[in-house]
Amino acid sequence: DVKVTQSSRYLVKRTGEKVFLECVQDMDHENMFWYRQDPGLGLRLIYFSYDVKMKEKGDIPEGYSVSREKKERFSLILESASTNQTSMYLCASSSSREGYTFGSGTRLTVV
Amino acid sequence: DQQVKQNSPSLSVQEGRISILNCDYTNSMFDYFLWYKKYPAEGPTFLISISSIKDKNEDGRFTVFLNKSAKHLSLHIVPSQPGDSAVYFCAASPRGTGNQFYFGTGTSLTVIP
Numbered sequence: 683d684v685k686v687t688q689s690s691r692y693l694v695k696r697t698g699e700k701v702f703l704e705c706v707q708d709m710d711h712e713n714m715f716w717y718r719q720d721p722g723l724g725l726r727l728i729y730f731s732y733d734v735k736m737k738e739k740g741d742i743p744e745g746y747s748v749s750r751e752k753k754e755r756f757s758l759i760l761e762s763a764s765t766n767q768t769s770m771y772l773c774a775s776s777s778s779r780e781g782y783t784f785g786s787g788t789r790l791t792v793v
Numbered sequence: 794d795q796q797v798k799q800n801s802p803s804l805s806v807q808e809g810r811i812s813i814l815n816c817d818y819t820n821s822m823f824d825y826f827l828w829y830k831k832y833p834a835e836g837p838t839f840l841i842s843i844s845s846i847k848d849k850n851e852d853g854r855f856t857v858f859l860n861k862s863a864k865h866l867s868l869h870i871v872p873s874q875p876g877d878s879a880v881y882f883c884a885a886s887p888r889g890t891g892n893q894f895y896f897g898t899g900t901s902l903t904v905i906p
Contacts (some may be wrong), residue, residue, distance in 0.1 A: 686836070689844070712890045722811055724795075724882060724898035725837075732892075764809050776892045781884075784836030 687775050688785035695792050701752075701760040703788050705773030714756035716748065717738075719770040719787070731756055743782060753791045796820045797885050799897035802904045807905050812870040814900050816883035819864065823885040828857060828868050829895065831880045840881075841868070 689704035692779060704712055707714065713732050715723040727740030729748040731783075737748050749757045756775075768791050774782035798817045806812045814828075822827045824845040829837035843850040843857045843866065850857050870877055880901045884894040 717896075722898060723798075724797075724859070725884075726894035727893070727895075728892065738847070774836075779825050779886055779892055780893075781839045781842060782837075782894065783827075784829075784838070786836045789834070 686773055686775050686783050686785035688771075688788050689759065690788050691717065691786065693788060693790045695760075695763050695790065696738045697764060697792055699763045699792075701763050701792075703758040703760075703771055703790070704771075705756045705758070705775075705785055707775040709757075709775060709777065709785070710753070710756065711775035711783075711784065712753070713775060715776075715782065716746075716758045716775045717772045719743070719772055722731075724771065740759070742762065765792050775777055778789065795898070796823075797883060797895045797897040799881075799883060799900050801900050802898070802900045803903070805903045805905060808875055811900055811906070812863045812868075812877065814868040814870075814881050814902065816866045816868075816885075816897050817864060818866075818885050818895075820884075820885070820887060820895075821864070822864045822887040823857075823895075824888040825886045826857070826866055827884045827886075827895075829882045829884060830856075830877075831882065831899070837882060873902075875904045875906050878902055878904050879881045879895065 715730040716728040731750045773785040829842040831837040880899045883897045
């Protein structure tokens with residue numbers, strides 16, 4: 683069964699902390715994505731990557747960075763967490779336009 | 794600016810009846826559309842897709858209709874079951890952009906037993 687695994691289901695961090703959200707896929711997909719889901723706003727694209735060491739900004743990249751050192755792993759970094767980054771974070775991967783496989787999500791609360 | 798819109802945040806339907814979820818888009822470059830289903834505390838799962846060369850695609854109880862002139866698509870679930878209660882997202886991809894999808898805001902469907 684193909685999988686996208688996000689390292690944490692729930693996280694609580696303090697304002698100003700550096701936060702790492704990890705995502706690993708076992709499908710050998712080239713493309714990986716980070717979204718955040720907020721009520722009334724749907725899924726908004728933060729960053730995506732079509733290849734190792736490659737990254738592209740999505741619609742809301744401010745306050746975030748990413749790292750893709752290996753094909754299977756795509757990390758989202760909050761350089762200095764703020765309360766407005768409290769959200770559900772979803773990682774996805776794909777190899778074609780058939781669609782994404784999503785991870786289970788990380789519910790991040792910044793206090 | 795939201796390019797994919799789901800104007801109904803919620804919908805309640807009796808078990809056994811039809812559920813119709815609607816989605817509108819503004820970008821005429823969109824040529825591939827997906828519906829995802831999401832349960833609380835889980836990631837979205839793929840439900841059904843449609844390419845702009847078609848106007849209908851069917852998979853069991855789920856049918857997606859595409860009206861390109863109106864820039865509108867809809868998901869029909871017949872018959873609705875309590876296990877269908879979830880948030881449904883439509884997503885659209887512009888031609889020539891590979892795998893990037895734009896998502897709607899979601900519609901929360903409740904199927905009442």
